[in-house]
Amino acid sequence: MTRLTAEQVLDIPGKIKEFDRQLLKKTGCSLKELALDVVAPALTPAAVPLNPAACPVAIIPITAGAGTIKGFSEALCAVAAYLGFPAFITKVSDVAGLARAYQGNASIALMADDYLYAAINLKTRRVVGNDEATAKGYTAALGKMAGGIAGKEVLLIGLGPLGVAAAQALLQEGAGLIFYDLVREKEAALFKSCTGEEQQRITIGLSLEQALARTCLIYDASSGSAFIPAAWLPASAIVSAPGLPLGLDSMAAQKVADRLIHEPLQIGTAVMLFQALS
Template identity: 40%
Template sequence: MTRLTTGMLEGIPADLVSYDEALKRGTGLGLFGIACNAAGVPKAKARRALLSTVAAVVPVTAGGGIIPGFSEAVREIIVHLGCRAFVTEKSDVGGLAEAVKNGADVVFMADDDLFAAFDLRRRRLVDNVNATAKGYVCALDALAGGLLGKAVLVIGAGRVGSACVRTLLERGSRPAVYDVVEAKARALSSECGITFEPDLKRALSRYSLIMEASGAPGVIEKGDVSPDTTVAAPGVPLGVSSQAVPLLKDRLIHDPLQIGVSVMLVMAACGRGEGQNIAERRT
């Protein structure tokens, strides 16, 4: 998992409303709409679930340590969607105990390898990688007026890119994959039965719908952008050069945290995480 920096998180709480409004203008959905669509949950049901859910964000010191502003940014995104949330005063196990004692239904925790939302009521978890892929594929679907039967180039065959490929297949699109490490792209291509693209520049000239999940800066350059190019970029840092960004205008979706956390929250609050429901275990 790419480690975020404080610089990437600055401004998220203050800009949430304006970011959400811009997202809604571009996709017609906004953060809540994207989260519900990605989770496969009707808006009314999701709204009821969020109103009855308390979320806690627990700082974690493992690995590279606590990223200043991360827990607070996650909390503000959760609150923005209409759910009660708090950041625990303690970290790690002490923070988890604090969350449980204070009635948390969903607990968000992240280290260098995993960012997850734990649904304590149902013993389920939502992995940020899968939630982010679902959210960005949903956003691209909205920008493109649907993805059914359409070809999409996925740049990056890592965890997020692989999750994007599987989500695109679920939506009936025709993904192709490129990775700077050719063996990774070939393996994903073989596993999922999709097209392998060996030449990035050539591929960018042939695909107008792109999922940029490489986690490398400036992968898509000014000369790669056509009037039809549409990019959903879950990769961090942004894989679109500063010269190319203005050319994409409202055909670019990218943020460091907002879409992924929104989808995680709705999935966790509505019991759409991984694991066996307690009720299922008793039957």
């Protein structure tokens, strides 16, 4: 898991409302609706029997490994509160923080170290990891922007843990996939781990330029920066990009501005919270 930086998270609390407005404009769904769509796709928000107001969320700072990231806990707290969860950051960290979460009667604990960012339902013991939640949230966002992805081909760039989770989510939605990773062996390895039926929907071994010429649906789960030039990007490209930093170069990002979802943690955290609650 690549660590977030303070610069990536510091302005999340102040900009979450605007982020949600943009998400609604691009996908037709608010952050809450998108998360609920992952958790309970057939239900409208009003009909979903999930009540965030009754489920306090404790955010526990963890100092292990490389330590806490400035603004990270505050960003998680802002996202949870925005979604209607009573949320608090424990005043103490690590084990003492977990104890405070229980003492404060929290329903869900959110915590992250250098390896795992997880939401843990302290009452039901359900554990939700960020990779899976982010993968599903961005798959839902791509589907909303594209009017569905079943039967369509998606270029999945970056096959680390997030990309592997994204492949599962995209295949589950019925998409065909082109795998692309800078480390080309990862394409064959992930292909081999898929079922025979899934393999029939997967293409590997194309260059990035060839892959971009074949589809306008792009899922960037890579850690690469600005390696996708505007000239290679189809005019009608739709891009779901959880990977940090953004793989599109600045001109490519401008080209798809209204059809690009890219942010560092709001979508993943929203899906984690509602999955943990469900």
